[in-house]
Amino acid sequence: MRLIFIGDVVGRIGRKVVCRELPRLCERVSPDLVVVNGENAAGGFGITEEIFHELRDAGADVVTLGNHAWDQKEALVFIEREPRLLRPLNYPAGTPGRGAGLFDTASGKTALVINAMGRLFMDPLGDPFEAIEREVEACPLREACDATLVDFHAEATSEKMALGHFLDGRASLVVGTHTHVPTADYHVLANGTAYMTDAGMSGTYDSVIGMDPAEPITRFTRKIPTGRLAPAKGEGTMSGVAVETDDATGLALRIGAIRVGGALEPALPSFWLEEPAEAP
Amino acid sequence: MRLIFIGDVVGRIGRKVVCRELPRLCERVSPDLVVVNGENAAGGFGITEEIFHELRDAGADVVTLGNHAWDQKEALVFIEREPRLLRPLNYPAGTPGRGAGLFDTASGKTALVINAMGRLFMDPLGDPFEAIEREVEACPLREACDATLVDFHAEATSEKMALGHFLDGRASLVVGTHTHVPTADYHVLANGTAYMTDAGMSGTYDSVIGMDPAEPITRFTRKIPTGRLAPAKGEGTMSGVAVETDDATGLALRIGAIRVGGALEPALPSFWLEEPAEAP
Amino acid sequence: MRLIFIGDVVGRIGRKVVCRELPRLCERVSPDLVVVNGENAAGGFGITEEIFHELRDAGADVVTLGNHAWDQKEALVFIEREPRLLRPLNYPAGTPGRGAGLFDTASGKTALVINAMGRLFMDPLGDPFEAIEREVEACPLREACDATLVDFHAEATSEKMALGHFLDGRASLVVGTHTHVPTADYHVLANGTAYMTDAGMSGTYDSVIGMDPAEPITRFTRKIPTGRLAPAKGEGTMSGVAVETDDATGLALRIGAIRVGGALEPALPSFWLEEPAEAP
């Protein structure tokens, strides 16, 4: 199976680059499953129903969220009727929406997608390890689904890498979000789980995590907020990750970075794009 | 000028890969300045005098540190006689050692190297922005030195990116350390400063930030420490960044990742390695 | 019913003052239930089986713990055979010991005692509000027990006060521990729950939270640990709180501070000590 995950879409610039580049990429590589983190899609803060559909139209089979899930209050309502919008699993019982779902792909496969939030340096939710374990045990890879993809929205690299190893052999992909910076540590772990500490954001990197630098710099240097945080202007980058799984096991064969547009060094999953050498 | 920065060397595996690969790389590309972060070089915790010289012998012109600076108590003593060992600048007045230094390169240039620590999600030191500003103003790029390299040892991506923009046009390179994960967001900012959120660690990536995964997983899932953290076994990766500056301005022309060995996708600064097309 | 709660016993000085003053106080006021927090009883860090029995002999019906519960590794073992030693309820499933218990008093009553840990500015455990709610609902005050006492081991005053109001009318006493400073805000909330943000520690107040001031001051001013934290020397204070409940409802009628010995202004529950005016 071919899995694509795109990191936190930030504001209009993020949506623009994703809506332009994701369909193009999907057309080239025909992924089985596309998951997009949309927690910052509405002006940097949360998501609206309209924007959710925009991301769906661009190719997202499932949209995940994070600590900004509820910045737009309407998300608390429309998430109830959108099974393809996931919020972190480890919110308290009674929170609107779901944190995991089993989805049928167009190619006739099934994929378990989980969204959870870390706790180190973040607002404390329920234990993400325990919550994810429960979902994964209830729907084991290969026995009950063809792929398992976990979007772990967390700050600390240690918590993310620990989750990767915790799930190694039981998930197809563990990918981090939230720091808004793509990492270059993507690789397949010893037991077959593809891992990447952070998918990066989809937005402009001429910024401070997607936002105009002036206000963050003021806050760091003067310690007095002077205005609001607003998405930076500039050219957007779509940032994410591509994973090829083994149909027999659901585990990962290859993982590669996706970076299209903007200031960063471009990257595409070459293993899906390079033509095999032609026979003479 | 050619600048190389290598991220946090973790334990024996980290030292081994750096001592094997750094001399090889230096021979190929003849850098003007090599800086290595050594805060985890001694078994994951701090640095000894012997290890400092090991890193120097491997090619490091300057060694920087971080929150683990003093894990080996001897560092508090020998740092006083080693001007090429820097600890974070924003430690309180009276802290042994220095946080910045002006160094002559073998090529006859001078480089200002600064090591500072972030405060978000970290033990609060003095204001890094103010402290760095003071050093940079006292020794302005091009007027008083040919290159300025800042190792910003920090957790939060926002603080690191804010510092990058804060120094944009006044430093050759702002590179982060501490998260032990290389980022793929290296690029030259609008005013000429090369920036990378984290250089990554030099150690094994089959690990939790360089450490054996068992104990970190236990701590996250059981919340009771059962043993000590120890460096993981496995193949090491040397991880860092390469920057080409413009001799006329001291600002950056190109930036590229360095990843050699181990589990990660390899990367080398192609702009120093590709042969120019020969004249016909 | 008469409830007594004594805050974190710190080291030898704390044990000494509690073992001297608690029996004396119990003799004077004949409490129905005495609960003592013992998380720092062993040299400031954790508790041993021997010390647990020392506190029991001094009059503690139940001993509670906190973030230092496991500093002495033997506690992980002997807690399994000591139903009267409680550790925070919201540790992960599988943690040795229990976080709540229903205890028969010598006076023929039953009391539910709960120990839980806060999450704000602390290592994140499970949700304490939800965990406590479950215990309280399973054993409602007056229907299933005569008194409910909650030791909420937490840092932030806001989290503690929120828990007080959350349980108001459903618990006899919500008392905080962990900050090692007694608060003067004890009062009966609107619906009958006695509340005190922190019981204070039992140890010497010529100290930094029970510890010798030299090392903490060094850590705050120099940011480099130079030695170990050790309990301060000096005269001890037993610090805690006394609550009189209404036998008909299990709710609180009166609350008063207990402070005996050492540097602090002494306090005793005058409502148990003042002789009623004699008939002429």
Next chain:
Amino acid sequence: MRLIFIGDVVGRIGRKVVCRELPRLCERVSPDLVVVNGENAAGGFGITEEIFHELRDAGADVVTLGNHAWDQKEALVFIEREPRLLRPLNYPAGTPGRGAGLFDTASGKTALVINAMGRLFMDPLGDPFEAIEREVEACPLREACDATLVDFHAEATSEKMALGHFLDGRASLVVGTHTHVPTADYHVLANGTAYMTDAGMSGTYDSVIGMDPAEPITRFTRKIPTGRLAPAKGEGTMSGVAVETDDATGLALRIGAIRVGGALEPALPSFWLEEPAEAP
């Protein structure tokens, strides 16, 4: 000298109780210096010029602030013309206003008043120990002033107690603010500095740190904000501390709590109120 310090005035209820009780108390005990923390005086968030004058009229010689200093933007402006309004000393250079001042009392004495902010579990400012040290060294007790009062606005009890011992013998009073809960640990330290971990807030204690409990409880239990934090309704308590210094040394002879009105057990500095036994 007689020093009075009143803790964080919260909203209308806090102002009401202070404006009613402080003049009454001042009339009874004729203090030499009255300092009031006003960081929450405007609806719980910051201070306005009008409210500053209200507190001055109620008897405050000096008003101190904290992390909420700038919640009302006008404070950034009018603080420049109000030398009797202090903001934390360890804000970055260039911050409007001052963090310390030497004030003449009506009784012809001089008092150094310092406001500083802690860093543990708070937004990191400059080192408070170093900043306070500088002020105290520049204006030593007895040599350059008759009393030194420090309002240390901090979260952690350890940091507050460490500052108390750090200044012991060099200040008349070190009193904490910010947690909004009065502590019962007031005593004179070994070298003559009066110390109290927190003065408590002036507002209603039928609340969560002065605020209506509903929203804080929702945030702790549901992890989704549903509304704004607003001051609770109820009867107010004026909370603070009284210190008698030795005119010869500037150090403290006695310290006592002030709690007037509302739900808490009342307290007044008995040493100023009890009539000496009359001569026969």
